[in-house]
Amino acid sequence: MPPSSVAPKPGPGSSETGAVQPDELPAFTALTGSNSIVQRTLFPVTLKFEDIGCKVGSKSDSVLKQKTILNGITGTVSPGEVLAMLGPSGSGKTTLLTALGGRLAGKLSGRITYNGEPFSGTIRRKTGFVSQDDVLYQHLTVFETLLFTALLRLPDSLKEHDKVRHVESVIAELGLTKCRSSMIGGPLLRGISGGEKKRVSIGQEMLINPSLLLLDEPTSGLDSTTAQRIMNTIRGLAGGGRTIVTTIHQPSSRVYQMFDKVVLLSEGRPIYYGSGSGAMEYFSSIGFSPSIPINPADLLLDLANGVAPDYCEKKTEDVREYLLAAYEKNIWSKAKTEVRSSETINDTSGGGGLKHRRGEKWSTSWWNEFCILIARGLRERRFEAFNKLRIFQVLSVAILGGLLWWQTPPSHIDDRIAMIFFYSVFWGFYPLYNAVFTFPQDRAILRKEKSSSMYRLSSYFLARTVADLPLDLALPAAFTVVFYFMGGLTPRPLPFLLSLLNILLAVLVSQGLGLLFGALLMDVKQAATLASVTTLVFLIAGGYYVRRIPPFIGWIRYLSFSYYSYRMLLGVQYGEGDVYECGGGGGGTSYCRVADFPAVKAVGLGGLWVDAAAMVAMLVGYRVLAYFALRRAL
DSSP: OOOTTOOOOOOOOBOTTOOBOGGGOHHHHHHHSOSSTTTOOSSOOOEEEEEEEEEEEEEETTEEEEEEEEEEEEEEEOTTOEEEEEOOTTSSHHHHHHHHTTOOOSEEEEEEEETTBOOOHHHHHTEEEEOSSOOOOTTSBHHHHHHHHHHHHSOTTSOHHHHHHHHHHHHHHTTOGGGTTSBOOBTTBOOSOHHHHHHHHHHHHHTTOOSEEEEESTTTTOOHHHHHHHHHHHHHHHTTTOEEEEEOSSOOHHHHTTOSEEEEEETTEEEEEEESTTHHHHHHHTTOOBSSOOOHHHHHHHHHTTOOOTTBSOOOSOHHHHHHHHHHHHTHHHHHHHHHSSSOOOBOTTTTTGGGGGGOOOSSOHHHHHHHHHHHHHHHTTTTTTOHHHHHHHHHHHHHHHHHTTTOOTTOHHHHHHHHHHHHHHHHHHHHHHHTTHHHHHHHHHHHHHHTTOSOHHHHHHHHHHHTHHHHHHHHHHHHHHHHHHTTOOOSHHHHHHHHHHHHHHHHHHHHHHHHHHHHHOOHHHHHHHHHHHHHHHHHTTSSSOSSOOTTTGGGGGGOHHHHHHHHHHHHHOOTTOEEEOOOSTTOOOEEEGGGSHHHHTTOSOOHHHHHHHHHHHHHHHHHHHHHHHHHHO
């Protein structure tokens, strides 16, 4: 776990080009034997792919059909080269990139090799994958984001201060020094720019010094100048002996000139494969010669969309079929020869080699993962955990409830029992609605980090729930201190302590149920709807509103944790022999047994240990089910 002494430090000095001085990078030198992340990688990878195809099931008019996403794509990319995959939206670029990264779960056919070997855990650890969307924690700073990534992904053989210095070197190399202490930001939180976020995403992958770097639309949503800077960075990384594959939608002419090779896709099929500089010459040779100077990418995308632009000399009714035929005639055999020229390719069909993942080793121990993830969770939620709105919400309800039930005398047993029921229900259901958001909101980043084998799911699950405990337990404790004594409940220390423990247990059980709903559905709206129905049923069957439930449906109350919490609170406040003033006649005062009061008699007193055991069983059961539901969802 990163100690509290690790704080953001000034970035190392850099030259005008951003290169870090050799004496500032002992940690990275130990990793790569290099003084700069753009110089070289120790394990060059040659990527080759042949006849790649992918089909997915689609349901139309109740008939299950196979839809072809990719068909017959062949190519190779060597260390130091940048291969760009171009094509219109829906042409299969991201699917192909995902397949090359060993992350495609669909039905994959064809052959993919990495230095002549199929995809494996070893290759996965040497592969960096940057998704199109910058999936980052918005409340972490740039330095914290990269630091926690380094702590999780770099091996234990490196000391913590070496990992910190390695993070500093990556920050300097990627030009992030000025924003190193700025928050990432999000839709409602101002943070760093889009280009800086993209460089942070690239930096997360560069921390492991990847031999193969895959990037999905790295310039999407960026202006031309920022896109140029990002591609300059990527071009520099290729200069370090890395194999770079990127998808790109509509590059500028300056960006296009950085591509060593280009694959042009049209509806999942290739219509060009070759050098970037040779694309215009090829299309001119088959009749599509532009009559005006244009960006090569514009011509390629027009043709991939099946359109012969007005500025081209050749016109044909079916451009796409013409280009596919030309590819088969002029490029296909050459691409095959290039792929097969120097090595035997092993079959990786049936999932792109994902089956090799079982034997994969983790970078650090389970306990270290757990501690690091707790530290990250606390830092990420340090602003939202005790924000003013949530504190105001809880304390205002506590004060308002305390005023409404102000010092309720024991003789007003109706009001006291209503107060106890409200007390149990509020802290039975309030945490549930907060917990249903947990996994759906973290889904994107969890999938990203899990696909990179950053940590075990079990360590994440436990750390995520433990990191939430300060908020989950502190607010109900503060609520209890205010509401309990204002409402006039038994002021003795033992009943107060037992009531507090009961509420804290109810909070944890409620949170577990919320986590289960979120993990089962992985959709905030659906999970919140299910939570609403469940809480309504539990509320009605909790023993206060309906006291004579028909036997055929009476079992529902035993599934309600609010029922057990309500019974336990009653048992803490009252004993079997307690009485209350129930009126009198002839100038005297009459007393009745609390146990005979209808609202109490309906649920009964006693059995505290049985109720507590049921709550503990729910606490464990809900969380175990939530864990397995989360595994299934991912």
